[in-house]
Amino acid sequence: MAKRSNIIIGILIGIALLSLNNNFVIASDDDDDGIDDDFEELNKRNISLEIEENQIQIESSLRSGDQIDEIQLKITNDSEGLGIEVSYESELTTENTTEFELEFGIIFRKLVEFVDMDNNSIYDPLVDDTVQEIPLDSFQPVVYTSINISVDTTLHYFIINSTNGFFTAHIYFSEEFHRVNDTLITPVQTKIDIEISNFPYSNGSSQIAVYTSLESEFDYEEEEVTEDEIREYATNEKGIISEMNNFTGIFTWKNNATIDGISRVVLMSDLDIDDYDGDEQKIYFTYPRGTHIYHDPKVGISGIYKINIIIDNPFYLIILIAIISSLSISIGYSIYHYRERIFANHYSELEITKDFGRNLNKVKYNSERLDALLDNKRLLHQLKDLSSDKMSSIEDIKATALSEDFFKVINAFDWEEDDLVDFIREMISLTPSESKVVFEEMISKSEQRKKNRLDDTKRLYT
Amino acid sequence: MAMELVEEEKLVLNIVHEYLDKNRQFTFEEILPFINSRIRLSSININNEGVRNILKSLTNKKLIVEGSKLTKSEILNNKKRKEIYQFINENPGTYFNRIVHELNYSNHIVVWHLSMLLKFDFITKEILENHDIYFNADTEFEDIRPMYFITKEKSQKIINFMKKDNLGITKTNLSHELNMHMNTITKYLTLLEKYDVIVKKKIDNKNLYFLSEMPAQ
Numbered sequence: 001m002a003k004r005s006n007i008i009i010g011i012l013i014g015i016a017l018l019s020l021n022n023n024f025v026i027a028s029d030d031d032d033d034g035i036d037d038d039f040e041e042l043n044k045r046n047i048s049l050e051i052e053e054n055q056i057q058i059e060s061s062l063r064s065g066d067q068i069d070e071i072q073l074k075i076t077n078d079s080e081g082l083g084i085e086v087s088y089e090s091e092l093t094t095e096n097t098t099e100f101e102l103e104f105g106i107i108f109r110k111l112v113e114f115v116d117m118d119n120n121s122i123y124d125p126l127v128d129d130t131v132q133e134i135p136l137d138s139f140q141p142v143v144y145t146s147i148n149i150s151v152d153t154t155l156h157y158f159i160i161n162s163t164n165g166f167f168t169a170h171i172y173f174s175e176e177f178h179r180v181n182d183t184l185i186t187p188v189q190t191k192i193d194i195e196i197s198n199f200p201y202s203n204g205s206s207q208i209a210v211y212t213s214l215e216s217e218f219d220y221e222e223e224e225v226t227e228d229e230i231r232e233y234a235t236n237e238k239g240i241i242s243e244m245n246n247f248t249g250i251f252t253w254k255n256n257a258t259i260d261g262i263s264r265v266v267l268m269s270d271l272d273i274d275d276y277d278g279d280e281q282k283i284y285f286t287y288p289r290g291t292h293i294y295h296d297p298k299v300g301i302s303g304i305y306k307i308n309i310i311i312d313n314p315f316y317l318i319i320l321i322a323i324i325s326s327l328s329i330s331i332g333y334s335i336y337h338y339r340e341r342i343f344a345n346h347y348s349e350l351e352i353t354k355d356f357g358r359n360l361n362k363v364k365y366n367s368e369r370l371d372a373l374l375d376n377k378r379l380l381h382q383l384k385d386l387s388s389d390k391m392s393s394i395e396d397i398k399a400t401a402l403s404e405d406f407f408k409v410i411n412a413f414d415w416e417e418d419d420l421v422d423f424i425r426e427m428i429s430l431t432p433s434e435s436k437v438v439f440e441e442m443i444s445k446s447e448q449r450k451k452n453r454l455d456d457t458k459r460l461y462t
Numbered sequence: 463m464a465m466e467l468v469e470e471e472k473l474v475l476n477i478v479h480e481y482l483d484k485n486r487q488f489t490f491e492e493i494l495p496f497i498n499s500r501i502r503l504s505s506i507n508i509n510n511e512g513v514r515n516i517l518k519s520l521t522n523k524k525l526i527v528e529g530s531k532l533t534k535s536e537i538l539n540n541k542k543r544k545e546i547y548q549f550i551n552e553n554p555g556t557y558f559n560r561i562v563h564e565l566n567y568s569n570h571i572v573v574w575h576l577s578m579l580l581k582f583d584f585i586t587k588e589i590l591e592n593h594d595i596y597f598n599a600d601t602e603f604e605d606i607r608p609m610y611f612i613t614k615e616k617s618q619k620i621i622n623f624m625k626k627d628n629l630g631i632t633k634t635n636l637s638h639e640l641n642m643h644m645n646t647i648t649k650y651l652t653l654l655e656k657y658d659v660i661v662k663k664k665i666d667n668k669n670l671y672f673l674s675e676m677p678a679q
Binding site: 074076078080085087100103105215217218273277278279371374375376378379380382383396397398399400401402403409413414419422423425426428429430431432433434437438441442445 | 475478479482483486487488489490491493514517518520521522524525526527528529530531532540542558559560563568569570571573574577578581591614615616641643645646649
């Protein structure tokens, strides 16, 4: 059944895409960047910039259309690190007040050399041995280059080197879609290539992580599929998003970096509370050991491209409705299955314990120990004497019932002995429905990340 | 812990759960007639002896256990819970991640203790700025709102900076001095002004901000 549905959806999508190609998109791509020229024209932006000693202020506005927006980018390089702040306003007003609808930012703060004690290739300061930390707190003057990419558009390129020379950021911001080293730069994103060269390793088997602070009024969430992947501008990406006032800030990166000329997988830590500001979050990018590391994250805003489809024939309208319907079905189907897959694993012990596996000093309870804690001898004795004619004579022991969730929760988490005894005692004082609320919340907190991914996917498709 | 239940066991367990929706605990003497009456309504035919055997089996499988009693006076006997409660009292409007981070307890431990504190009305939970925030049950939510914003790290940064020299500062200078985004500064200044922590005065055509308790002369 599922296979048949997939085929139908595939056919529908195929028809949709063919229709799209044949009827709605004039397939001209004179600059050979893989993007339709009309779409590019619609999304061209004007960029103005101001370069100061430790700060670059960039403003980018749509060139055409009834509604002119503004992306403001502030790049700072000072004792805090290398920061990129992005603000967005969907409609510039004539008033001199700027109230941005989206604000977020990232700061590359330090390079951390560490030995991966748990061999998971992800830096975890609580588990791994930190060998040294090199703060990104001093930088050489910014090198700026302006490159004409067409008659009326410019690519702005900044190079920011740390004073010690180990860290370089190559920052690109373009007025239109443009390919740089096989990566498409879009006008609503800035590409920040990170280059780490000749790092002075102190340990023979260590590797490097980059500490990155994530700033936003609302928490960042992981993104399973990036907008660029959906639009086929990029492949093999990962990212995080922060939403505010229905706009989405994105921070994405390639799953692979070039390490000494070889493409290798980059892993990142889970999102965690920032060490520098308790209201913000942090993430570590962990790179395989190498002398020359090159990785290319992007920062930008999702879902603000201008799309213009002119329908001058009713036949096209029918085709358009068919496209929308088929895409809706396929998206709905994908979301349904994605959701099913997530919830099928909802109670997976492996998944839940993965989040808590770092509590190395704690004890995992096996069923024998649990049996000892839930001693039922008195109840069993009572049941032995229980019969309809002897009921009034039996001992009045109060009992309760447990759910399967109870055992899942007990087994899924690591407990200190006293905690487990107290927890069981308290849970059996509650009714099953009361304890169920507690269990669900416990499982929900550990599954939060997965749910966020699901929500992200939903948001991307709607 | 064997969890596979036969159809009849599932039926009886569901009936027991149904009984517990209305009664905190049960004795076998109380529940047996209830189970029998419910079974009579179902298509499954189990006699009294059968029900007794199923209860025994569920008891063996620890799905029926001896209950316990918990009173409000016992709730704060747990050391970690007491610590969480104290932390919430000292930081009204605090949120889950902060409790986990500051007290260094696992998520599931914090969830458990917060649930019990909520259930026994020691604390209240409300949603503010996308966060579940917790505060003492005796406090009104409206009183928490200013405290929540004022105790935020960025608000504190602004207040502490202004405390040093309360001669008035412009938004731009504050943004520069504290290295905070202009829009973030705007947001926090607006909130601090709303809650009377700071005041805005127009002097020489400039909007200057002062801490309320030490206004400019």
